[in-house]
Amino acid sequence: MRIGVFVCHCGSNIAATVDCPAVAEQAGTLQDVVFTTDTMYTCSEPGQNEIISAIKEQKLDGVVVASCSPRMHEATFRRALERAGLNRYMLEMANIREHVSWIGKNKPRNTIKAFELVKIAVAKLRNNNPLHANKFDVTKRVLVIGGGVAGIQAALDCADAGYQVVMVEREQSIGGKMAKIDKTFPTVDCSSCILGPKMVDVSQHENITLYAMSEVEKIEGYVGNFDVQVRKKATYVNWADCTGCGACMEKCPSKKNVDKFNEGISKCTSINIPFPQAIPKKAAIDPSGCLMLQKGKCGVCAKVCPTKCIDFEQKDEILSEKVGAVIAATGYDMFDHSVYKQYGAGQYPDVITSLQYERLMNASGPTGGHIVRPSDGKEPKKVVFVQCVGSRDPSVGRPYCSGFCCMYTAKQAVLTKDHIPDSDSYVFYMDIRSPGKGYDEFTRRAQEQYGVQYVRGRVSMIYPKGDNLIVRGADTLAGTQVEVEADLVVLAVGAESAKNAPALAEKMRISYDSYGFFMEAHPKLKPVETNTAGVYLAGSCLGPRDIPTSVGQGSAAAAKVMTLFSKDKLESDPQVSKVNASRCVGCLKCAATCPFGAIKEVTDRAGNVKAEVIETVCQGCGICTVTCPQGAIQLQHFTDNQILAEVNALCQAQLDF
Amino acid sequence: MSGSTGLLAEGQDLRIVGFLCNWCSYGGADTAGVARCEQPTDLRVIRVPCSGRIDPLFIARALISGADGVLVSGCHPRDCHYAEGNFYARRRFEMLKQFLSVTGIDPERFHYTWVSASEGQRWQDVVTSFTDRIHKLGPAPKLSGGTGYDEECLKEIAAAVALGDECPCHKEKA
Ligand code: SF4
Ligand code: SF4
Numbered sequence: 001m002r003i004g005v006f007v008c009h010c011g012s013n014i015a016a017t018v019d020c021p022a023v024a025e026q027a028g029t030l031q032d033v034v035f036t037t038d039t040m041y042t043c044s045e046p047g048q049n050e051i052i053s054a055i056k057e058q059k060l061d062g063v064v065v066a067s068c069s070p071r072m073h074e075a076t077f078r079r080a081l082e083r084a085g086l087n088r089y090m091l092e093m094a095n096i097r098e099h100v101s102w103i104g105k106n107k108p109r110n111t112i113k114a115f116e117l118v119k120i121a122v123a124k125l126r127n128n129n130p131l132h133a134n135k136f137d138v139t140k141r142v143l144v145i146g147g148g149v150a151g152i153q154a155a156l157d158c159a160d161a162g163y164q165v166v167m168v169e170r171e172q173s174i175g176g177k178m179a180k181i182d183k184t185f186p187t188v189d190c191s192s193c194i195l196g197p198k199m200v201d202v203s204q205h206e207n208i209t210l211y212a213m214s215e216v217e218k219i220e221g222y223v224g225n226f227d228v229q230v231r232k233k234a235t236y237v238n239w240a241d242c243t244g245c246g247a248c249m250e251k252c253p254s255k256k257n258v259d260k261f262n263e264g265i266s267k268c269t270s271i272n273i274p275f276p277q278a279i280p281k282k283a284a285i286d287p288s289g290c291l292m293l294q295k296g297k298c299g300v301c302a303k304v305c306p307t308k309c310i311d312f313e314q315k316d317e318i319l320s321e322k323v324g325a326v327i328a329a330t331g332y333d334m335f336d337h338s339v340y341k342q343y344g345a346g347q348y349p350d351v352i353t354s355l356q357y358e359r360l361m362n363a364s365g366p367t368g369g370h371i372v373r374p375s376d377g378k379e380p381k382k383v384v385f386v387q388c389v390g391s392r393d394p395s396v397g398r399p400y401c402s403g404f405c406c407m408y409t410a411k412q413a414v415l416t417k418d419h420i421p422d423s424d425s426y427v428f429y430m431d432i433r434s435p436g437k438g439y440d441e442f443t444r445r446a447q448e449q450y451g452v453q454y455v456r457g458r459v460s461m462i463y464p465k466g467d468n469l470i471v472r473g474a475d476t477l478a479g480t481q482v483e484v485e486a487d488l489v490v491l492a493v494g495a496e497s498a499k500n501a502p503a504l505a506e507k508m509r510i511s512y513d514s515y516g517f518f519m520e521a522h523p524k525l526k527p528v529e530t531n532t533a534g535v536y537l538a539g540s541c542l543g544p545r546d547i548p549t550s551v552g553q554g555s556a557a558a559a560k561v562m563t564l565f566s567k568d569k570l571e572s573d574p575q576v577s578k579v580n581a582s583r584c585v586g587c588l589k590c591a592a593t594c595p596f597g598a599i600k601e602v603t604d605r606a607g608n609v610k611a612e613v614i615e616t617v618c619q620g621c622g623i624c625t626v627t628c629p630q631g632a633i634q635l636q637h638f639t640d641n642q643i644l645a646e647v648n649a650l651c652q653a654q655l656d657f
Numbered sequence: 658m659s660g661s662t663g664l665l666a667e668g669q670d671l672r673i674v675g676f677l678c679n680w681c682s683y684g685g686a687d688t689a690g691v692a693r694c695e696q697p698t699d700l701r702v703i704r705v706p707c708s709g710r711i712d713p714l715f716i717a718r719a720l721i722s723g724a725d726g727v728l729v730s731g732c733h734p735r736d737c738h739y740a741e742g743n744f745y746a747r748r749r750f751e752m753l754k755q756f757l758s759v760t761g762i763d764p765e766r767f768h769y770t771w772v773s774a775s776e777g778q779r780w781q782d783v784v785t786s787f788t789d790r791i792h793k794l795g796p797a798p799k800l801s802g803g804t805g806y807d808e809e810c811l812k813e814i815a816a817a818v819a820l821g822d823e824c825p826c827h828k829e830k831a
Contacts (some may be wrong), residue, residue, distance in 0.1 A: 069687045070704070071679070098690025099702055103781075109698040116701055123737065361689055468707060508737055511681065513775040531738070531774075533679055575706070595740040621739035622710030638705055646703045650674055651722035 001126055004035040004060040006119060007096075008067035014101040019111040023066065023096075026115050030122045034058060044065050048080040052624075056086035062086075066094035066114060072243045072522075088213050089574070089637055092121040110618030112613045116650065123649035127642045131574035136616045138173020138224035139503070140565045141166065145504070149547055150539025152198050153554030154561075159207035161562050166321050167202065168230055171260075173278035175199055175392035177329050180261065180355060182362040182369075184547055185411040186442035192277055192364070199279040204271040211278055211379030217318060220596075221271055221509050222619060223534030224324045224570045232317040235284035236293070240311035242611050244273060244281035248256055257289040259366070260473045261293065263356040265374060266366035269593035272309075276364060300381050324535045325561045326508060327606070329520060329554060332495040332540040335390030343386070343491060344459040349375040350469055351462060354385075354408060361415055371419050373488050376467070380423065380487030383416050384452065384471045384637075385409045385457045387429040391494030400515070402494035402544040406433045406521045409492045410443045413452040425452045426484050428459050436546065455482060462489055495544040517543045528557045575637045576618035577625060584610045585633035590624035590633050599624060599633075671725040671791050673703040676711045678742070681732035684774030687759070694781035697788040708769075709742025713753040720762050724748075728771040728790035730783065736773060743771065765778065765794060 005027040009015035009602050024038040035058045039047050042065055054060060063086070065077050078088035094117035100110050140163050147169035149416075155165045173179070179199075181191040200569055202208055217229040252269035255324035259266045261274035268408040270289040273281060283301075291298035302310035334355055338346040340425045345351050348374050351362075373380050391402040406429065412426040432454070434440040446452045457474035465472075471655055475482045498517030505512040510530040511519040518541050521529040528536050536557040540551035577590075578596075586609030591599040598617035602610050612631060622635035631640060677683040683704050689696065705711055716727045729750065731743040750769045757764040768787050772780050775805025 069683075069690070070685055071684060095687075095702070098687040100691050100698075103696045104698045105695070106698060112670070113698050113701065120703065153812055210825065228686075279797075287696040401749060440769055460779075509738055509740065511666050511684075511736065511774050513773075531684075594746065595742070621707040621742050622705070623707065623739065623742050626710060626712045626745070635706070635710060640712065643703065643705065644718060647674065647715055647719050648722065650701055650703075651672065651719050651724050 001033045001062055001176070002034045002058065002060050002568070003032045003062045003064060003125060003299055004031075004051070004054050004058060004120060004144075005033055005037075005064045005066065005122070006047075006054075007029075007036070007038040007114075007118070008038050008047070008065065009038060010067060010101075011041065012096050012098055012433045014067070016109050017101045017105055018096055018114045019107060023114045023118060023206075024057050027064075027118050029121070030097045030119060030404050032062075032126055032148050033122060035060065041188040043076055044071050048076070050075070052084040055081070055086055061124040062090045062092075062125045063101070063392045064092050064094060064118060064125055066096045066118050068097040068119070069095045069099070073118045083142065084205045087132075089131040090125070090128055092125040092128070097160065112282050119649050120646045121643040122641050125643050127639070128221050128444050128637070133571040134572050134615055135569035136224065136572055138427045138565060138570050139226075139322050140164070140569065142215075142325045142462075142561050142565075143168065143226070143228055143321065143323040143329060144327045144329060144614055145173025145400050146170075146176070146329040146331055147202070147210070147212070147330045148329060148539060148542070148550070149195060149198075150176045150331070150554040151176070151327070151543075152202055152540050153551045154327045154558045155208055156184055156198065156201055156205065157555050157558035158561055159205045161558070163207065163561070163565055165205075165208045166228070166230075167208060167210045168214050168216055170215050172213050172235075172274050172282070172284050173261075173280070174202060174210070174212065174277065175277075177355070178547060179277070180263070180362075181358050181363075183411060183415060185394065185407045186436070186438040188411065188414065192515055196277050200279065203279045204243075210280065210318070212282075213284060215257045216432050216504065216507060219326065221615070223564070225616075226326060226534065228321045228323055228325050228326075230318060230319045234314040235282070236287070236290070236312055236314050237283050237285065238314070239280065241307040243307060244278075244283065245306065246273060246283070247304045247306060248283055249273060251300050253298065253300060254291050258329060262359045262366050263353065265352070265356050265359055269367045280309055283399070288294075292506050313507035320558060325564055326534065327536045327538055327561065328504070328508060328510075328541055329538040329539040329550075329557070330498050330501060332544060333453065335402075335494045335496050335499050335584045336489050337389050337493045340389060343389070343459070343489075344462050344464075344469075345491060348462070348469060349373075349381075350487070351491065353491050353493045354405070354412065355493070357412055360421065361412070369419075371416065380489070381419055382484070382486050382490045383413075383423060383468075383485050383490060384488045385413060385425065385427045386471070387427060387492040387493060388458075389491040390496070392430060398494055398496065398515075400543070401433060403543060404546045405410060405492040405494060407439055407546070409437070409490075410434075410446040411451070412490065414446050414450050417450045417452070426471075427452060428471070429454060429456060430458065436548065457482070458638045471604065479530065489571040495540060498541065499540065508532060528553050528560060534564065544639050561650070571622060572616050575620040575635070576615050577613045577620070577633050577635045579611050579633045581610050581611060585630055587629065589627050589629065593627045594624050595620075595621070658792060661801075662715040670697075671788075671796060672723060673701070673726040673727045673728060673788060674714065674719045674724045675697045675730070676705055676708075677701050677702050678708045678710075678731040679704055679706050680738035681736065681774050682708075682730035682772045682780070683782040685730070685776045688774060688777035689747070689780040690777075692777045694777055696784045697783055698786055699791070701786050706790055707737065707739045707742035708746035711739075711746060711749075713749050715758075717757070717760075717762075717808060720757070720797070723797065724766075724774040725794070725797045726766045726768070726787065728787050729767075730772045730780075731769075733771040733773055736805060762797075763794065765790065766797060795810060815830070
């Protein structure tokens, strides 16, 4: 074999703490290595061309690149090999950046370590074989999980491109958080006026199938061919017949249910349509308050319903769908502010969250858009906003910035002035973060044009005084303590990951961070992709996002899906397991351990039982390889011989130079 | 060659072999690198797709052929890219631990853990504390050949076999 080794300086990223020329020179002593060099940027065009010409001139049949992580550039260098006519699996990488130069400053030791990583790579490469991909069909349908603005955008883009979309929404209506918002910053345009039409488009698009009150139960399969099970939760209303007339709501005697859509500031009936623009506009019964379901007597709704669609016997239903790609746009939840005992949240009725305030300001909200105090229904004249409640606070496990609270607070302060011209607003803030287009101008307008008083400092406590609340905090700019007597306090609660996000991530086999937000494949270069092929992300499931970014990511994820669907056949990854039939004794232990059911039983011509791998189903984990008592089933590209060669290269010979 | 002296380090690293799954722990080690989390230099990482691909024999082979420590890491339970590879891995590694102590290899030289792709900091802690542990244990003693049985015992076994008798160790005491 003729191997070439290319050691990358990565500018000074590697070369500053690794002696790259020495590594290259030393690599020349390794068996089968016939060419070595060190280059400034191996991944750049001249760097790749150097590999290509070396392959041709030196007749190389294997290449080792010692540079950054293979998770970063393996695909890049594999393509370079292919351009030179080599099989792309004849590449190995030594990660001398993330695993060496960036984590240690001792140059001599780093240099030895880098060389040894090259040595492992060469040892493995000497056992590599060219692998060839097979082609398989793609199901050109996409599953969109979550019907907030990001999911809606993704679904509409895919549907407009002509692909079938299955949208699954856990709530009774799509629309997500944006549907609850009154107006959007920095344009102060009506949220439901811009979102509403899109929601209608979803319901009317011939290519979109919408399952509301549903959750994803299970996802199996692989890119291009996922099998999805959706749990359609019982609504006790036959939605096929429900016209959304609302007759049931008018007559329902149980009126004490928590109104989730209105963030709990009002009550609703047990049978309910969350809001007038709901999509789908269908009634559902909340069993916790329903007299019929709890006590067995009532059934008023069933009597008044003109289409007789109430069904108290309804059960959850499991539906199966086949799709080729998945977009998760499951959004976020609001931080539970009751953790801040010193703010009296949940204790004093006039300390409310920003989203509750949003419902109070909304013309379609429970007060018809009149801002009133929950305690006595009076119009507040002094409103205090407290920012960073559950953001940038490590003591409550939320060290990150939620990003959009500064802006919505400015908007709410401006709107307060619009609603109640003789009111005063105060904002306690840590820093104002307004990096979007027109954002900083907007917060300035709030201060300069609307006279909102911005106080820089944390609020230490809120306590009642008579009918009002005293907000005590620091003014760090003036260097004093301040106390403001408020009629109403609005806590700008931060965003946290959606409930059950980790469980859903596990179903999709993607990663999530320690806060429960889903992880993108690369924070800069692959912001809507995941490490699981065919699974894409959009919006606040990745971390707090404002509306423009969520919409942009919805479209981006849709574009990725369309790219995937633009091919009629996908190439399977040839890094799958393969059975050596002459060694296989047919015990089928491998089949029993394979998590994907990728191994089937076959009989050879002599009638002996053998195992066989279904290539398109095999995911390439190699669990079976370890299980097989005969060493008969080997994961290609990670065979026992390859890994043992690496171990031997590392352990047997001690530092020999 | 002239470069060779430049390659020599003062003070020797010990030989620590890492087996990391591609999706979580290798990513976590990358994240640690990106965040410039400084770590000891002893560890060399072998990348495998899944912790379920790690044959306990790889670990045994490494320790027998001179590694001073073996560190294995995969995805957290229930977060495996391949659904359940790490559960298989965990069972196999627990078996291996039992087995190592009877072979005369200090099981302390082997450690397995879970690190996710976002946990750069955790990876730094894992590497640092495992390297510390191995440095405290010192270089692994060279394994000598032989069967591990003493001469007397071997004679007894040979006699028993010649008689077609049971192995003396297993014979019930009268
Ligand atoms: S475990 Fe090995 S020997 Fe048994 S059926 Fe599978 S491949 Fe054949
Ligand atoms: S490598 Fe083996 S266990 Fe893993 S998916 Fe493929 S056949 Fe199944």
